[in-house]
Amino acid sequence: MPILREGELDIISTSAEQTGRLGYRLGTLLLAGDVICLSGDMGAGKTVFSAGIGKGWEAEDAFTSPTFNLVHEHRRGKDAQVLYHLDCYRLRNAAEADTIGLDDLLERRGILILEWAERIRAALPPERLWINLRVIEDTRRSFIMEAHGRRYQQLLEEFRALTFKF
Numbered sequence: 313m314p315i316l317r318e319g320e321l322d323i324i325s326t327s328a329e330q331t332g333r334l335g336y337r338l339g340t341l342l343l344a345g346d347v348i349c350l351s352g353d354m355g356a357g358k359t360v361f362s363a364g365i366g367k368g369w370e371a372e373d374a375f376t377s378p379t380f381n382l383v384h385e386h387r388r389g390k391d392a393q394v395l396y397h398l399d400c401y402r403l404r405n406a407a408e409a410d411t412i413g414l415d416d417l418l419e420r421r422g423i424l425i426l427e428w429a430e431r432i433r434a435a436l437p438p439e440r441l442w443i444n445l446r447v448i449e450d451t452r453r454s455f456i457m458e459a460h461g462r463r464y465q466q467l468l469e470e471f472r473a474l475t476f477k478f
């Protein structure tokens with residue numbers, strides 16, 4: 313069961329498939345301008361989770377890791393929305409967020425999914441969904457989801473309702 317605390321949700325995933333499903337559910341709820349920050353070690357599941365988001369959001373193409381391109385742009389058929397999937401691993405600090413044109417991406421009101429968001433924490437908008445992923449063992453991953461700002465509290469509540477039917 314999740315730990316109940318306002319604006320925060322703790323979840324344990326026991327398989328890559330489960331992590332994909334969690335991402336999928338979140339993906340169905342995203343709106344233009346949403347910022348989803350993923351932090352945590354290599355192999356924690358950020359890309360698996362992002363790929364699930366892409367499916368739930370109904371992206372036209374499958375998600376891959378944006379490690380080399382840094383920014384992957386995704387679209388979907390049903391409207392003109394854009395989703396940017398970013399990898400900040402190579403960025404050393406917030407100032408380097410300029411090199412990927414972060415402000416420009418934010419202004420376009422696309423959805424932003426950032427892997428290694430902790431690298432550029434200070435450059436990110438204060439209102440965001442922050443998700444810390446941690447490897448517990450082999451196939452167990454801990455997710456701590458923190459909502460910052462009203463939109464994200466609402467998003468987290470919707471996600472909670474979809475995930476845990478009390």
Ligand SMILES: Nc1ncnc2c1ncn2[C@@H]1O[C@H](COP(=O)(O)OP(=O)(O)O)[C@@H](O)[C@H]1O
Nearest residue numbers: 325326327328331354355356357358359360451
């Ligand atoms: N519960 C789980 N959730 C997510 N990935 C898992 C899980 N258990 C095992 N894995 C494996 O861990 C790896 C996660 O890789 P990836 O999503 O690329 O990590 P990251 O993007 O955080 O570096 C994948 O090989 C996946 O199959």
Ligand SMILES: [Mg+2]
Nearest residue numbers: 358359377427
């Ligand atoms: Mg990754």
